[in-house]
Amino acid sequence: MVETKRRQGQRGAKPKTVCPKCDKEYLKTAFGTEGKQFKRIGQYCPNPACDYIVKDFVELEEETESMNELEND
Numbered sequence: 001m002v003e004t005k006r007r008q009g010q011r012g013a014k015p016k017t018v019c020p021k022c023d024k025e026y027l028k029t030a031f032g033t034e035g036k037q038f039k040r041i042g043q044y045c046p047n048p049a050c051d052y053i054v055k056d057f058v059e060l061e062e063e064t065e066s067m068n069e070l071e072n073d
Helices: 061-072
Strands: 028-034 039-043 053-055
Touching: none
Parallel strands: none
Antiparallel strands: 028 039, 039 053
């Protein structure tokens, strides 16, 4: 009996999300650059009539450290 090989990425694949505002397009991933590396910023709807955007939550360490120092003083 020959065991079939699994294709890469098929196990645990997430389905694409449809835009909740217009229900016409799949959301696309937005990337930004930091130095020479790409970083995920969020998702957006590519439909020109729709303006739906989802931003990823990113906590900035520099600002939180300075805020903590101000609160302690």
